[in-house]
Amino acid sequence: MENLARKDPAPNSVRVGQVLETATRLFTERGYEAASIRDLAAELAIRPSSLYHHFPGKQNILFTICFGMQRDFNAEVMPHLAAGRTPEEAIRGTIRQHILFSQRRKGEVLVNIRERRSLPPKLLARVNELRRQYRDAVADVIADGHRQGVFRLTQPKLAAMAILDMANGQALWFKPRDRRDLDRLADSYAQAAVVLLGGWVPVP
Amino acid sequence: MENLARKDPAPNSVRVGQVLETATRLFTERGYEAASIRDLAAELAIRPSSLYHHFPGKQNILFTICFGMQRDFNAEVMPHLAAGRTPEEAIRGTIRQHILFSQRRKGEVLVNIRERRSLPPKLLARVNELRRQYRDAVADVIADGHRQGVFRLTQPKLAAMAILDMANGQALWFKPRDRRDLDRLADSYAQAAVVLLGGWVPVP
DNA sequence: GTCTATACGCAGATAGAC
DNA sequence: GTCTATCTGCGTATAGAC
Structure with a gap:
C-alpha cells in the first residue's frame, strides 16, 4: 500500500x-x-x-553525524594550533580554520551543536571527548602565550571557552555572500580572538 | 485507572x-x-x-516561557545601554547584566536558546522581534562608539553578534561556585567586550 | 480545577520474503 | 538492499462528568 x-x-x-x-x-x-x-x-x-x-537505529545515525564531524574537525583544525611560530599566530590560524570548517560543513556542525544532547550517555561521551581535546589544546596555547607574556589573562580555560563560543556562534546566523565575504569574517574573528587575549586583564 | x-x-x-x-x-x-x-x-x-x-496546548507553554523570559530580559538589561556616560560604560554594564540575568534565570534562558525554534512561525516571530530589538540597541551603542572614535570596527551589527554569542555561551557551561565567582565572570566578560570593541580593526 | 475515558495518528523497530 | 506487513507503545488533544 x-x-x-x-x-x-x-x-x-x-x-x-x-x-x-x-x-x-x-x-x-x-x-x-x-x-x-x-x-x-x-x-x-x-x-x-x-x-x-x-x-541499527535512529540514535546511531545521529552519532555517526556528530562523531564524524568532530573527528574531521579536530584532524583539520588542531594542526593549526602547533603551526604558528607564536601563540598569536597559532590562535589566529586556528580560529580562521575553525570558521572555514564550520561554514563548509555547516549542516553537520549545526546537528552536532544542537542535537548532540539527544545521544545516549555513552555515545555522547565519545563526542564530548573529542570536543574536550580541542578545547584543552586551545587552552594550552593560551597558557603558553601567558607564560611568554603576550597574553595577560590568568584563566586559560575560561578564555578558551569565551573565544570558542564566539567562533561557534556564527554558524547559526552568518550566511556569506561569496568566498570573499567568508574570508573576511574568518580573518576578522581570528583577529578578534587575538585582540581579546592580548588585552584581557584578569578581574580579581 | x-x-x-x-x-x-x-x-x-x-x-x-x-x-x-x-x-x-x-x-x-x-x-x-x-x-x-x-x-x-x-x-x-x-x-x-x-x-x-x-x-490551550504544548506549543503555548513553550511560547509563554520564551516570550516571558525575553520580555523580562529586555526590560531589565536594555536600560543599561543608555545608562553609561560613555559607550564603553554602556557596553560594560549591559554585558554584566546580561550575564547576571542569564545565570539567575538560566532555565528559561536555556529553553529560549535551544527550544525556541520548535515554535510555529508566528509565535517564533514575536520572540525574535524582542531579540532583534536588543541586538539592534547594542549595535547602535557600538556605532556611537565608532563615531566618537573609541571603537575602530566598521560593522556594528557583526560586532554585536560576536559579543552576544560570547555572552550567551556561558549559560550552557558556567556553574558559579558562589556569588563572588559569578560577579567575577560577569565583570570579566564585560571587560572582554570592551577590549574587543576597542582593539578590533576591520579586515578589508 | 481535576477527573475518567477515549479518539486518532504516528513513533521506532522487527520478521521474513524477494 | 529493498520490500510488505505488522507489532507495541506513546504522542497531543478532546468530551463531558464531578
Whole structure:
C-alpha cells in the first residue's frame, strides 16, 4: 500500500552517505526529535524498514553525524594550533580554520551543536571527548602565550571557552555572500580572538 | 485507572506558575520535543487533560516561557545601554547584566536558546522581534562608539553578534561556585567586550 | 480545577520474503 | 538492499462528568 503516494520510483540502492546527507539536512531543518524515520525514508524514496539495513537505529545515525564531524574537525583544525611560530599566530590560524570548517560543513556542525544532547550517555561521551581535546589544546596555547607574556589573562580555560563560543556562534546566523565575504569574517574573528587575549586583564 | 501508579495525592489546585516552572525544568533537561505532556502532568501530579485547563496546548507553554523570559530580559538589561556616560560604560554594564540575568534565570534562558525554534512561525516571530530589538540597541551603542572614535570596527551589527554569542555561551557551561565567582565572570566578560570593541580593526 | 475515558495518528523497530 | 506487513507503545488533544 501507499505506493501511489510516492512521486519518484525507488532507486536500486541507497548509499550510507546519502542517508547521512539527508538525515543531516532533516535534523538541521526540523530537529532530531521532530524528524522521524518515516520522514527520512520518504526523502530517500525508500521504505522505513530499509534504513535498518544501513544503521541499527535512529540514535546511531545521529552519532555517526556528530562523531564524524568532530573527528574531521579536530584532524583539520588542531594542526593549526602547533603551526604558528607564536601563540598569536597559532590562535589566529586556528580560529580562521575553525570558521572555514564550520561554514563548509555547516549542516553537520549545526546537528552536532544542537542535537548532540539527544545521544545516549555513552555515545555522547565519545563526542564530548573529542570536543574536550580541542578545547584543552586551545587552552594550552593560551597558557603558553601567558607564560611568554603576550597574553595577560590568568584563566586559560575560561578564555578558551569565551573565544570558542564566539567562533561557534556564527554558524547559526552568518550566511556569506561569496568566498570573499567568508574570508573576511574568518580573518576578522581570528583577529578578534587575538585582540581579546592580548588585552584581557584578569578581574580579581 | 492508574490511580495506584501515582505516588503522591493530587493537589487541590495547580497554579500556572507551577506549570511553567516544571515545564521549564523538563524542557531544559530533555528538550521540548522529547518532553511529553504526560511527563509534565506526572511531575505535577495531575492528569494530562488537566493541563489543557491552563494552556490551550504544548506549543503555548513553550511560547509563554520564551516570550516571558525575553520580555523580562529586555526590560531589565536594555536600560543599561543608555545608562553609561560613555559607550564603553554602556557596553560594560549591559554585558554584566546580561550575564547576571542569564545565570539567575538560566532555565528559561536555556529553553529560549535551544527550544525556541520548535515554535510555529508566528509565535517564533514575536520572540525574535524582542531579540532583534536588543541586538539592534547594542549595535547602535557600538556605532556611537565608532563615531566618537573609541571603537575602530566598521560593522556594528557583526560586532554585536560576536559579543552576544560570547555572552550567551556561558549559560550552557558556567556553574558559579558562589556569588563572588559569578560577579567575577560577569565583570570579566564585560571587560572582554570592551577590549574587543576597542582593539578590533576591520579586515578589508 | 481535576477527573475518567477515549479518539486518532504516528513513533521506532522487527520478521521474513524477494 | 529493498520490500510488505505488522507489532507495541506513546504522542497531543478532546468530551463531558464531578
